[in-house]
Amino acid sequence: MSCLQFDNKSSLGEKAVYLDDLVQNKTGIMQPSLDVILAYKNQHIIDGLMSALEISPETASQLFEDGLLWLWYCNNHESEGYRDIDDPILIVDEVWHTFILYTPYYTKFCATFFGEYLHHMPTLLKTNVSQSDNSQEDYFTRKKKQLVIIYELLGRDVFTRWYHTYPNTFSREQILALRKR
Numbered sequence: 001m002s003c004l005q006f007d008n009k010s011s012l013g014e015k016a017v018y019l020d021d022l023v024q025n026k027t028g029i030m031q032p033s034l035d036v037i038l039a040y041k042n043q044h045i046i047d048g049l050m051s052a053l054e055i056s057p058e059t060a061s062q063l064f065e066d067g068l069l070w071l072w073y074c075n076n077h078e079s080e081g082y083r084d085i086d087d088p089i090l091i092v093d094e095v096w097h098t099f100i101l102y103t104p105y106y107t108k109f110c111a112t113f114f115g116e117y118l119h120h121m122p123t124l125l126k127t128n129v130s131q132s133d134n135s136q137e138d139y140f141t142r143k144k145k146q147l148v149i150i151y152e153l154l155g156r157d158v159f160t161r162w163y164h165t166y167p168n169t170f171s172r173e174q175i176l177a178l179r180k181r
Helices: 012-016 034-039 043-052 057-075 087-101 103-114 125-133 136-154 156-169 172-178
Strands: 022-024 030-032
Touching: 030 034, 030 057, 030 103, 034 057, 043 057, 043 087, 057 087, 057 103, 057 136, 057 156, 087 103, 087 156, 087 172, 136 156
Parallel strands: none
Antiparallel strands: 022 030
């Protein structure tokens, strides 16, 4: 249990029972509950976000939580084929990049909660070319499906933050402006 980091408010009982909450989903992939994922705290990652971006500690904590939610979403079999990071949630991708930079923490987190390392792959040129061959209707159908899955799995509050708040506060240009030089 040394690889887990809970906040100081977590009771010994809460820390001890987390393994009971890690369940095998029907595909055999370890799928913990959202509460278990969100109990994970790592001040190093939050500090890393604040070192990279001009953001408050509260914003960094919220973004780290959103990064954890995205990883949980990506590990969920229901999201397979619908894991595209697009402009509204580019900031979540920034969080993922920051977490990965802290390799020991990221590796232990993935192993503990998902049973395997969650790889981050950029969009490949071949994928971009094949997507451009698809119709705009196909693109919007896929996008709508992903939005529905995110809403169903993560809830209204997360959906609203990611697709209504973040596009206004963390656009591509705003993220670049927030980067510390």
